[in-house]
Amino acid sequence: MNSAFLPGFALGFSLILAIGAQNAFVLRQGLRRDHVFAVCLTCALSDAVLIVGGVAGFGALAEAVPWLETTMRFGGAAFLLVYGALNLRSGWRGGASLLASDDLRSALGPVLLTALALTWLNPHVYLDTLVLIGSVSAQYADRLSFGLGAVTASFTFFFGLGYGARLLAPLFAHPRAWQVLDTGVGLTMWAIAGKLLVM
Structure with a gap:
């Protein structure tokens, strides 16, 4: 396996791991077993489009403007x-259970529109994919493998979260589980930041 694939997978997975509105929605759909495949596929394909754009577009732009990659x-x-600090703060304060409410099942159309909105209307997704993944991919000679790793991470995460949610229901009914996860995500973000700064 190409050496750029695993770093791409690791970065993509760590970025998407952070609990946000999109992941909470996928988790809820998975726990309710409501349009799980469609929701996971929609989120993963949206991520794939953005990641490919970041890797391809940023790589070409970085060659044309050498100082842009460093910036x-x-x-x-x-x-x-900053993102890591917010997650650590959330872990310190304690999270609320996402399983407290169970809405009525929805038709497929509104569910997919919600998934798309939570993806494409989130400003962080552009920073994660077009900027961050795009800039890190420029460090590798084989950007294609790096991007493929990040895309694979998205598919792995979303389908794992959607279909694995029912197994996590007892665990994530407790706020303490969210505290541990948020703290782990925050530390991971700081570790990636440190690696970027010493490149």
Whole structure:
């Protein structure tokens, strides 16, 4: 396996792991067993489009404007430091259970529109994919393998979350589980930021 695939997978997985509105929605759909495949596929394909755009577009742009990669790398590190701090704060304060409410089942159309909105209307997704993944991919000679790793991470995560949610129901009924996860995500973000800063 190409050496750029695993770093791409690791970065993509760690970025998408953060609990946000999109992941909470996928988790709820999975726990309710409601349009799970369609929701997971919609989120994963949306991520794939953005990741490919980031890897391809940023790579070409970085060659044309040499200083842009360094600027984006430090900008990405700053974003990750702040993002990690927010997750650590959430872990410290304690999270609320996402399983407290169970809405009525919805028709497929509204469910997919919600999944698309939570993806494409989230400003963080553009920073994660077009900027951060795009800038880190420029460090590798084989950007295609790096991007493929990040795309594979998205599919793995979303389908794992959607279909694995029913197994996690007893665990994530307790706020303490969200605290542990948020803390782990925050530390991961800081580790990636540190690596970007010492490149």
